[in-house]
Amino acid sequence: MSLDLILRVGTKLILPFIMLFALYVQFHGDYGPGGGFQAGVISAGSVILLAITFGLGRAKRIAPPAIVDRMVPLGVLIFAGAGVVGLLRGRNYLDYAVFHRDPVHGHEWGILIVEAGVLVTVAGTMIALFYAFVERGR
Amino acid sequence: MALLTLLAVVTLAIVRQRSLFGVVVLFGIYSFLMASVMIVLDAVDVAMTEASVGAGVSTVLLLAALHLIKTIEMRQSRPRPLPLLLSVVTGGALVWGALALPPFGVPDSPIHQHVAPRYLQKSIEETGVPNVVTAVLADYRAFDTLGEATVIFTGGIGAVLLLRRSRRDAAAREERSR
Numbered sequence: 001m002s003l004d005l006i007l008r009v010g011t012k013l014i015l016p017f018i019m020l021f022a023l024y025v026q027f028h029g030d031y032g033p034g035g036g037f038q039a040g041v042i043s044a045g046s047v048i049l050l051a052i053t054f055g056l057g058r059a060k061r062i063a064p065p066a067i068v069d070r071m072v073p074l075g076v077l078i079f080a081g082a083g084v085v086g087l088l089r090g091r092n093y094l095d096y097a098v099f100h101r102d103p104v105h106g107h108e109w110g111i112l113i114v115e116a117g118v119l120v121t122v123a124g125t126m127i128a129l130f131y132a133f134v135e136r137g138r
Numbered sequence: 139m140a141l142l143t144l145l146a147v148v149t150l151a152i153v154r155q156r157s158l159f160g161v162v163v164l165f166g167i168y169s170f171l172m173a174s175v176m177i178v179l180d181a182v183d184v185a186m187t188e189a190s191v192g193a194g195v196s197t198v199l200l201l202a203a204l205h206l207i208k209t210i211e212m213r214q215s216r217p218r219p220l221p222l223l224l225s226v227v228t229g230g231a232l233v234w235g236a237l238a239l240p241p242f243g244v245p246d247s248p249i250h251q252h253v254a255p256r257y258l259q260k261s262i263e264e265t266g267v268p269n270v271v272t273a274v275l276a277d278y279r280a281f282d283t284l285g286e287a288t289v290i291f292t293g294g295i296g297a298v299l300l301l302r303r304s305r306r307d308a309a310a311r312e313e314r315s316r
Contacts, residue, residue, distance in 0.1 A: 030267045030272055033182035037187060038183070045190065072298075073291060076291045079283075094284070096277065096280075104265065104266045105266065114276045115272075121287050130198065132302050133199060135303075136302070
C-alpha cells in the first residue's frame, strides 16, 4: 500500500510536467527537436500513465473514448484539408504559401497546422489502442 | 562501439530469455540503447521518437498484450534449421550490401549531393523554420508525411477494430454470464 502511495503522489507530481512537455515539443518543434508525432506520443503517454495509476475511469474522464475515437480520423482530415485550401486558392496541393500574404509566413502557418493534424491523429491512435487493449482484458 | 556491443548483448538476451515479462523489459532497454545510438549519430528527432514510442508506448502495449494472452512463460521450442538458415542468409546479404555503402559521414557520398544541400541552404529563407528536420518533414516532404499520418490512422483503426468486441458479442457474453 505504501508503494501505491508513492506511485500516486509521484504520478500527480509528474503528470502536469509531462503534459506541458508535450505542448513544448509540439510548438517548439520548429526550433528544436520534436514535432507533432513526438508530442502526440508524449501526450498519449500522460493519459496512459494516469490510467495505469488511477484506473481507467479517471483517464476516461479527461480523454473520453468518444472524443479519442473521433481524433484518429480528425487529424488526417486537418492535414489533408490544409492541402485542399491550396487547391481552392488556385495553387498546388499542400502549397502553404496561401495561408498568409507573406509566403514565408504562410509556410510557418502551414507547418503549424500540419503538425497539429499529426498530433491529433497520433495521440488519438495511441490512446484508442490502449483503451482497446485494456477493455479487451476485462 | 560500446553502445553497439550493448545492443548485441541485449539482443542475445532477448533471444535466450524464456520469461515473456523479461523480454518486454529487455525490449524497453533495447529501445533506449537505440535512442542513445541515434543521439550519438546527431539524429535527435529520431532518438526522441524511439524513446517515446519504442520504450514508452510499445512497452505498455506489450504488457497489455501479455495480460490478454495470460501466459508469462514461452514454451521451449525445438531448434528448426530452415528459419535459422533463412535468417542467417538474409542477415549475411544485408551485411554484404552494407559493405558497399560509402563510409559514414563522407560529404561527397550520393545522398549528400542530391536535394540535401538545397534544403540546408534554403530552408530558413523559404519556410522560416530553423529546425531543418521539421522543414523537410512538414513542408518539402509534406506529401510523405501525409502518407505517414494515413498509415498511422489505418493501422490504428484496424488494430482497434480487431481488439474491440462488437456490441452483439458483448451482449452475448453478458447473456452467458447471467
